[in-house]
Amino acid sequence: MKRAYSSLAAKSVRLLQNEVPKLPSDAVIFSMIQPTGDFHLGNYLGANRVWKQLQDHKVPQQTCLFGVADLHAITVPKLDVVKFKQLRLQAIASILALGISPEKCTIFMQSKIPEHSQLNWLLETITSMGYLNRMTQWKSKSEGVDEDQVKLGLFAYPVLQAADILLYGSTHVPVGEDQTQHLELTRNIARRFNKMYKGRYLVEPQTIFTPTKKVLSLNNPTKKMSKSDADPLSRIYLTDAPESIQKKIKKCLTDSISDNFYYDPENRPGVSNLINIVSGIQGKSVEEVEKDIAHMKDYNTLKTYVSDIIIEDLTPVRIRYEQLIKDPAYLMDVATKGSLEKARPIAQGTIKRLMETMGF
Known part of the structure; x- marks a missing residue:
C-alpha cells in the first residue's frame, strides 16, 4: 500500500x-x-x-x-x-x-x-x-x-x-x-x-x-486499574461472571459520605471512579451520571446500580469470548x-x- x-x-x-x-x-x-x-x-x-x-x-x-x-x-x-x-x-x-x-x-x-x-x-x-x-x-x-x-x-x-x-x-x-x-x-x-x-x-x-x-483500581483509587496488581478484586475483567462483578463492586473502596454521591477525584476518588465507569459505559457526561444517582442515599443502592450497568454491557462480550476461545x-x-x-x-x-x- x-x-x-x-x-x-x-x-x-x-x-x-x-x-x-x-x-x-x-x-x-x-x-x-x-x-x-x-x-x-x-x-x-x-x-x-x-x-x-x-x-x-x-x-x-x-x-x-x-x-x-x-x-x-x-x-x-x-x-x-x-x-x-x-x-x-x-x-x-x-x-x-x-x-x-x-x-x-x-x-x-x-x-x-x-x-x-x-x-x-x-x-x-x-x-x-x-x-x-x-x-x-x-x-x-x-x-x-x-x-x-x-x-x-x-x-x-x-x-x-x-x-x-x-x-x-x-x-x-x-x-x-x-x-x-x-x-x-x-x-x-x-x-x-x-x-x-x-x-x-x-x-x-x-x-x-x-x-x-x-479507570482506577477498585481497592486503591489512587492507582490505575492494572493486571499487575496482586489483588484480583482490584479490577474487573470483560470475561468476569455477573456474580464476580457484583462482589468486586460491593467490596470496592469508597468513603464515609454515604448519602450524597458526586464527582470529586481529589477528595472522593473511589466514588468518582464509579461515576467515571458509568459515564464511560453509558456514553453520558459525568454531570448526567451525577443527576441519575442524585436520589440515592446509601452505598448498597449505588453499588448495585453500577454493577447492573457493567454486567449488562459486558455480558454479550463475555458470551462471545467464551464461544471463540473454544475454537x-x-x-x-x-x-x-x-x-x-x-x-x-x-x-x-x-x-x-x-x-x-x-x-x-
Whole structure:
C-alpha cells in the first residue's frame, strides 16, 4: 500500500461522549494490545471500546489495523511457553469479542511480521538514549531495581512501539492517556528521520484520546486499574461472571459520605471512579451520571446500580469470548490471514522504501 506523507497540524484528537469520530477519508487507524490475559475494564474504556466505534464509522478508503503486541510482551520473559501461546490466542479472542470484524479490519500478530523488528533497529540508530531515559513508564518500572537486572528491551521498547505505528503509515492511534509520551516519541522519531533524509517518508500520527478518563483500581483509587496488581478484586475483567462483578463492586473502596454521591477525584476518588465507569459505559457526561444517582442515599443502592450497568454491557462480550476461545484453530486462522495477507504487504512496502532511502 503506497501512502503519501501527510503533515498533521494537531497532535491529538479528544473524542466526546457519543461522538462519531470524524477522520480523513484516507485515515489509517492503528492500535495494539499486549497478550497479558483477558482485557479489563480499564483497557476496555481506555481504548478498546473505541476500536469498534472507529470500525463501525469507517469509510471504505480508511484502514483499521488492530494487533497483538506479543513481541512487547517478552520484556518480561515468558518462560511458560504453553501459557504464552494461550495468552496470544486469548488476545485475538478478546479483540473479536469486542465486535471487531476481520472483514472490516486487519487483525494481526506482531511476531508474524518480521518488519516490526527490522524497523525497530533502523529507528533505534537515530533515537537518543536521553529521550528514552526520560520516559516515565521506564522510570517507574526500573525504580529500585538493580541496574544489572534491568534489561535493554524494557529500556528501548518505546522505539519498537514507534516502529509498530510508523510501519503502516498510521495517521491516528487510539490510546489511553498514559501513552501520551510514547506517541510524542513516535512523532519525534518520524520528524528526525524525515529531517535526516530530507524528505517526507514517515507520517507523524495523531493521538486519539477516548472520552473516558483513566479507570482506577477498585481497592486503591489512587492507582490505575492494572493486571499487575496482586489483588484480583482490584479490577474487573470483560470475561468476569455477573456474580464476580457484583462482589468486586460491593467490596470496592469508597468513603464515609454515604448519602450524597458526586464527582470529586481529589477528595472522593473511589466514588468518582464509579461515576467515571458509568459515564464511560453509558456514553453520558459525568454531570448526567451525577443527576441519575442524585436520589440515592446509601452505598448498597449505588453499588448495585453500577454493577447492573457493567454486567449488562459486558455480558454479550463475555458470551462471545467464551464461544471463540473454544475454537483455537479459527483464532489462529484469523491472526495468520490478517498478518500475512493484509498487514505484512504494507510493512514490506514501507521497509523497502525506507531501506532504499537509507542507501541499502
